[in-house]
Amino acid sequence: MEKNNKSLLHLSWETAFFWEGCPLCFLVQKSLRSYMENILYESVNDPSLRKEIREKGGFCEEHSLQLFSFNDLLGISIIYEDIIKNYTLPNLRKKIIANNISCIFCEKEKEYERLYILALEEVLRNKDSFELWKENAYDFCQPHKELIKNTAPNLYKKIEPFLNTKKRKYPEYIYKAFPWDRDFAELFLKKLQMMRYNKIK
Amino acid sequence: MNECTICKKIKEEKEKFYKLLNKPVYLCKEHLKEALLLNPKLYQDKEIQKEEICPVCQLEKRIISYYDGNFSDLCLYHLKYFEDKIPENTWKILIKEWEDYLKHIHNVIESYSYNKTPLKENNVMEILNLLLGTGRKIR
Numbered sequence: 227m228e229k230n231n232k233s234l235l236h237l238s239w240e241t242a243f244f245w246e247g248c249p250l251c252f253l254v255q256k257s258l259r260s261y262m263e264n265i266l267y268e269s270v271n272d273p274s275l276r277k278e279i280r281e282k283g284g285f286c287e288e289h290s291l292q293l294f295s296f297n298d299l300l301g302i303s304i305i306y307e308d309i310i311k312n313y314t315l316p317n318l319r320k321k322i323i324a325n326n327i328s329c330i331f332c333e334k335e336k337e338y339e340r341l342y343i344l345a346l347e348e349v350l351r352n353k354d355s356f357e358l359w360k361e362n363a364y365d366f367c368q369p370h371k372e373l374i375k376n377t378a379p380n381l382y383k384k385i386e387p388f389l390n391t392k393k394r395k396y397p398e399y400i401y402k403a404f405p406w407d408r409d410f411a412e413l414f415l416k417k418l419q420m421m422r423y424n425k426i427k
Numbered sequence: 428m429n430e431c432t433i434c435k436k437i438k439e440e441k442e443k444f445y446k447l448l449n450k451p452v453y454l455c456k457e458h459l460k461e462a463l464l465l466n467p468k469l470y471q472d473k474e475i476q477k478e479e480i481c482p483v484c485q486l487e488k489r490i491i492s493y494y495d496g497n498f499s500d501l502c503l504y505h506l507k508y509f510e511d512k513i514p515e516n517t518w519k520i521l522i523k524e525w526e527d528y529l530k531h532i533h534n535v536i537e538s539y540s541y542n543k544t545p546l547k548e549n550n551v552m553e554i555l556n557l558l559l560g561t562g563r564k565i566r
Contacts, residue, residue: 288457290559291566294552300539303551306558307532310525314503314558318522323507396472397463401456 251403266301289331295407365392431502434562504560
C-alpha cells in the first residue's frame with residue numbers, strides 16, 4: 227500500500243522522526259507491542275506458536291513482565307499453564323529447575339530492528355525525508371547506533387556527521403528504550419495528528 | 428500463598444537504596460528502570476557513564492549468597508542458585524506445590540468459560556512471581 231508513492235515503512239519512519247527519543251526504539255517498541263497484543267488476543271491457542279513457546283521454555287524476564295502489562299489474565303494463564311505443565315513440571319520431576327532457553331519476543335525484536343534499519347537506508351535516499359530526519363529526529367540510542375553501523379555501514383556513514391548535534395533522551399540513550407508497558411504510540415500519533423491539523427488550519 | 432523469601436528481602440533492600448539515592452549513579456538497565464519509578468527526577472535527562480559494576484546487581488548477589496533458610500520458601504528463579512543442594516524431600520514438596528499451582532491456573536482459565544464468572548480472587552501473578560522470580564522487581 228502506498229501513499230504519495232511512499233511505502234508504509236517509509237511513512238512509519240517519517241512519523242518516528244517526530245518521536246522524542248530514539249526513532250528506531252519507537253518503531254521497534256510499537257511493533258513489538260502490537261505483536262504481543264496480537265498473540266494474546268488472537269494466537270494464544272495457535273498450536274505451532276504454543277509449541278514454539280514451550281520448546282523455548284517461555285519468555286525472557288523482560289518480555290514476560292511486558293506481557294503482564296497487558297492485564298490479559300486469560301491469555302497469560304493459558305500460555306503459562308502450558309509452560310508449567312509441559313516444561314517446568316516435567317523438568318522438576320527430573321530434578322532440574324529449567325530456565326528460559328530463548329524468547330520469541332527477543333527474536334522478533336531483532337527482526338524488527340533489522341527490517342527498519344534496512345528500510346531507513348531507502349527512506350533517507352529521499353531528499354525531503356533526509357531533511358526531515360536532520361531537522362526533527364532525536365539521536366539514535368547507543369545500542370542502535372552500533373547496530374546500524376554493523377547492519378548498514380553505508381547508511382551509518384551517511385548519517386554520522388549529523389549525529390553529534392542531535393538531541394538525546396536520557397537515560398534511554400545509553401540502553402535503548404525500556405519495554406513499553408502501555409501503548410505510547412497511540413497517544414503520540416494522536417498528538418501528531420493534532421499538530422498537523424493545526425498547521426493546515 | 429507465600430512470597431519468595433529472597434525476592435521479598437531484595438525488594439525491601441532495593442527500595443531503601445533507591446529512595447536514599449541523592450545523585451545519579453550508574454545502574455544497569457533493569458535496575459535503572461526501577462530507580463526511575465521511585466526517584467524519577469534523579470535520572471531525568473542526566474548523562475551517566477556506563478560502568479562495569481551495577482551496585483544493585485551486587486546487592487542482589489550478596490543477599491542470595493547469604494541465604495541459609497529453607498529452600499522450599501524460594502521461587503524457582505532463586506532456587507536455581509541452590510539446585511545442586513536441594514534435598515530429596517524438598518524436590519517432592521516442590522513438585523506437589525507446582526502441581527497445585529497448575530490446578531489453580533487451570534481453574535482460573537475454566538472460570539472464563541461461557542456462563543461462568545471469572546474468578547475475582549486469583550493468585551496467577553503470585554504464581555508467576557514464584558515461577559520467574561519477578562517478586563523481586565519493583566513495578
